[in-house]
Structure formats: C-alpha cells, structure tokens
Amino acid sequence: MHSLLRHLYDQGLPVPEPLGIDADTECVRLVPGDGGEAAWPHQVSLDAVASAGELLRRNHDATRSWRRPEDAVWAVPAEGQDVICHGDPQPGNMAWHDGIAVGLFDWDDARPAERMSDVAYALEWFTPFDVDPDSLRRRGLPEDVDRPSRIHAFLDGYGWTEPLDVVDEVLRRQQRAIDEVVWLGKAGHEPQATWVAEGWPARWASKLDVTESLRREWRE
Structure with missing residues (x-):
C-alpha cells in the first residue's frame, strides 16, 4: 500500500503521504479535511456527490501507471486488472472541505479490479441504498431523497458514459x-x-x- 500511495501522492493525488513502516507501526500523513462521521454534512448536495465521483476517477486513472512490487500481496482477492480500486470509497473515507470531496484515505482494502467495483460501492453510499429514516436523517437526507439525481450526479462527476x-x-x-x-x-x-x-x-x-x-x- 505504501508503494501505491507514494505513486499517487507523487502525482499530486490527495491521498495519505506514506512516511514509513517499522516493526509494528506504519505512518502516513493526515489528509486535511473532515472525514468519518464529520463527512455526512458535506455530502448532501448534488455538487458534493459529483465531486466524490470526480475524485474517485482521478485516483483510478492515476493507478494505471503504477507498477506493483513483485512481492505485493493484496488483503482481499483481486477482481480484475483495469485499475487499482480503493475498495471502500464511502463518504467517511473521503476528506471534505466546504461540501467538496478533497481527499481519499483508508486504502486497506485496495485491489486490482474493474472500475465498476468502486463505482457500485460508492453508489450504495451516495445514492444511498438505504431507507431507514434514522439513518437517512443522520446523513442529512430526507426520507424522499431524490436517489436518481444523486446517481446521475456521481456518474457525471466520474465521467461514466457506458450503459449501466x-x-x-x-x-x-x-x-x-x-x-x-x-x-x-x-x-x-x-x-x-x-x-x-x-x-x-x-x-x-x-x-x-x-x-x-x-x-x-x-x-x-
């Protein structure tokens, strides 16, 4: 993961900068912005959803020029060879600033995969595919949330053009x-x-x- 993060960071991607690994601890630099539970207020608008799609696309594209170390072992089985997918691209694993996704962290579940793996995972969260009123309220969304518009916003931000x-x-x-x-x-x-x-x-x-x-x- 540190090899991948170094590759992305050196290309200007907003990911944790790898700082080193000792016997028991890995160190990376914090990606500035709100994450975790603090991310929810930022992902309410369609512009916010589109920014998350754009951020994911930038990271996917940048992974294509990375060369995996020969001794690399993935935490989970690979799904394909198109790009290196993040594996968990949800709002809480993105850094946010003023309603815009500005960073992507928590790469533990990264794996070679088709882009759709990450896109579908992100859509589960950003659409969201959730109908529990309390859960939607925690996300800052109404019970009658306009899911189709949020889907289109994410896909437009990503630049997805294929039938889906x-x-x-x-x-x-x-x-x-x-x-x-x-x-x-x-x-x-x-x-x-x-x-x-x-x-x-x-x-x-x-x-x-x-x-x-x-x-x-x-x-x-």
Whole structure:
C-alpha cells in the first residue's frame, strides 16, 4: 500500500503521504479535511456527490501507471486488472472541505479490479441504498431523497458514459462485500473474525432486499 500511495501522492493525488513502516507501526500523513462521521454534512448536495465521483476517477486513472512490487500481496482477492480500486470509497473515507470531496484515505482494502467495483460501492453510499429514516436523517437526507439525481450526479462527476444497470451492479457489489468479510474472518483477520462469529454477514444480507425494493419502487 505504501508503494501505491507514494505513486499517487507523487502525482499530486490527495491521498495519505506514506512516511514509513517499522516493526509494528506504519505512518502516513493526515489528509486535511473532515472525514468519518464529520463527512455526512458535506455530502448532501448534488455538487458534493459529483465531486466524490470526480475524485474517485482521478485516483483510478492515476493507478494505471503504477507498477506493483513483485512481492505485493493484496488483503482481499483481486477482481480484475483495469485499475487499482480503493475498495471502500464511502463518504467517511473521503476528506471534505466546504461540501467538496478533497481527499481519499483508508486504502486497506485496495485491489486490482474493474472500475465498476468502486463505482457500485460508492453508489450504495451516495445514492444511498438505504431507507431507514434514522439513518437517512443522520446523513442529512430526507426520507424522499431524490436517489436518481444523486446517481446521475456521481456518474457525471466520474465521467461514466457506458450503459449501466445501477441496481444490478450495486447488488453484486453488496454481495461481494459480505463475501469478503466472511473470507477475511475465516482467515482470522480482525474485526472480520468477530463479525463472522457474531453472525453479522447474515444480517447484512437484508441490504440486498432493500436495494431490490428500490428497483421496484422506481419501476412503479
């Protein structure tokens, strides 16, 4: 990851600058901006959503010229060879300033993949594919959030021009995320091992039902 981050940082991408690794600790420089729970107020507008799409596209494009070290091992299985995907491009893993996504951090789940893997994952969060009123309120969004407009904003920001069945792709990526937790948990990684032991992957399957329900809603 430090090799990849160095490559991106040296090209001017707003990612954590790698500072070094010792026996027990890796050090990277903080990406300035609001992240984590503080990100939610920034991602409400369509311009904000578009900025996240543009940021993800810049990072994807820049990874294509990176040459992976021969001894590199990915944390999760590769999905393709188009670009290096971030693996978890949600609002909380972006740095924000005045409603604009200005940085991308937490690259632990990066892997070679097709661009759609990250795009679909991001759309799950930015659309969002969530109907719980309390969750939407926490995100600063109304219950009748205009999901199609947010989808278009993200894809326009990214520059996506190909035909796309958004619901199918989000469903596929949601299942992939659940499968990855199971895979990592069985390999003994934490916190995934605890999540698997507590039965969370089965509970997360309800996300797929919510996503499918939104397809039916839009068709009606």
